[in-house]
Amino acid sequence: MEGLVSTMRSFFPHQSSISISRLIVLLVYSFSSQFLPIEPYLVPYYTSVKHFSDSQVAIDIFPFGVYAQLIFTLLMAPTCFYLSHKVVIVLGAFGILITYLIIWCGQSLLAMQMSQISYGFGMAARLVFSSYIFLLVPEEEYQRMTSLTTTASLLSFMLASELSQLLVLVKFSYSIFLGLTLTSLGICCITAFLLAKDRPSSLFYSSVTASWGQHEGWIRLLKETWKGRKLQILSLWWALAYAGFSLVQTYGTNLFDVIDSKSKFNGHVLAASQAAGSLGSVCAIYLEQFTIKSGVVIYVIGSAAMCIVCLSMGLWAKIWVAYFLYVVISGIYQTLTCLVSVHCGRLLTNRQFILLFSVNNFAGLLLETLLQAAVEISELSISTQFVCFAGFFLLATVIFIALFFSGDDDGKSKNDSSLISQDDEPGPLILEKEDEALF
Secondary structure, three states, X not given: OHHHHHHHHHHOOOOOOOOHHHHHHXXXXXXXXXXXXXXXXXXXXHHHHOOOOHHHHHHHHHHHHHHHHXXXXXXXXXXXXXXXXHHHHHHHHXXXXXXXXXXXXXXXXXXXXXXXXXXXXXXXXXXHHXXXXXXXXXHHHHHHHHHHHHHHHHHHHHHHHHHHHHHHHOOOOHHHHHHHHHHHHHHHHHHHHHOOOEOOOHHHHHHHHHHHOOHHHHHHHHHHHOOOHHHHHHHHHHHHHHHHHHHHHHHHHHHHHHHOOOOOOHHHHHHHHHHHHHHHHHXXXXXXXXXXXXXXXXXXXXXXXXXXXXXXXXXXXXXXXXXXXXXXXXXXXXXXXXXHHHHHHHHXXXXXXXXXXXXXXXXXXXXXXXXHHHHHHHOOOHHHHHHHHHHHHHHHHHHHHHHHHHOXXXXXXXXXXXXXXXXXXXXOOOEOOHHHOOO
């Protein structure tokens, strides 16, 4: 028993850097934001309860959420500069809550489209939480906190998927699914208010907001953020991997249906993929030192592995093989995305984490949108699509091998930031006191 307690204590961040109460708030927020039992059955809810057709859902409703998320993601950085990270996180939590309230109460197509716009804002605001964590803890704990909160989110989605699968089997109404989802999101909104408030130093904040007010300052800020060669390479991998894996997720269930339309294990497989992602995010903690020493090698290996997995999924028409490989690629991606976000954060000199996250994710979303449009226009079979996804990851692998051997790292020092002087540099904890954690 003592050995188990010792292991748990070593896994969690040291109490000197973040209190247990704040850690609990972060984990509860991460868990409740993703506990959405209605999500796997949202399309059946639209068609059977709201009486929209499949084509209306696919063409007239869901695309509004995709485009809204794309636009809001790009706006997250300036919004955080002017409103603070906590305010945006709270607004994002209420954005998701409002989404499902509209879905519950609304009847018209316009109402469903408005709900998707709200959903796009809420999804975009979630990336603010990832950058907010980097403001909360010192650099040596970036990886552990990122992995912990990601694990909580993925396990939550897995449990919600399994619960919804069980409720479907016993023939519960979809209203129960929606009620559970709204309850979880209500807890999420309350927890968001309990997050500590970020407070940049006044001089640093003024210089940043002034930069955003001028075209030249905005360009200078972007250049300062991505001025390191290794950071540029890792940001490129971040965007490419995001786009590629998102396509695999989008078309994964389509592949399952083509291989075996009678299979009833899709829900369990999606839950298993979240469990694999949770395991991968935990493994990222123990791979951190190897990643630091190996540079971009681990990401090259990861791209090659995802290429092989996609190729196998496209060529082998076996349902259990497809299931297994879908779980595998989910684990690989979540491991690497936890590593790359922290790796990039460590290389950042001006502490503009939200700018890093928003632009990298925007690039990934934009590339995903373009690739998805190309897939739909080409009208390829689903198996051929996965072969093309494999080609995409192969191209990414070749690009990163070429970049890795094309020159040495710029040797950038973390102390060489032109935006932050020694007298103005914010410390690792730029938050309000415990008794000022609320608005």
